[in-house]
Amino acid sequence: MLLYKKIEQELICKPCKLAFAIKDDIPIMLEEEARALTPEEA
Numbered sequence: 001m002l003l004y005k006k007i008e009q010e011l012i013c014k015p016c017k018l019a020f021a022i023k024d025d026i027p028i029m030l031e032e033e034a035r036a037l038t039p040e041e042a
């Protein structure tokens, strides 16, 4: 399940506990480029 957070410009994947940055409307779907979700976000 992916959640699109418009304000943060991130695509959240809760099962992976990762947030992918969106650059120029294109999500960067690379695990090494993603940031880990905080416990509040996960």
Ligand SMILES: [Zn+2]
Pocket (backbone or CB within 6 Å): 013, 014, 015, 016, 017
């Ligand atoms: Zn995932």
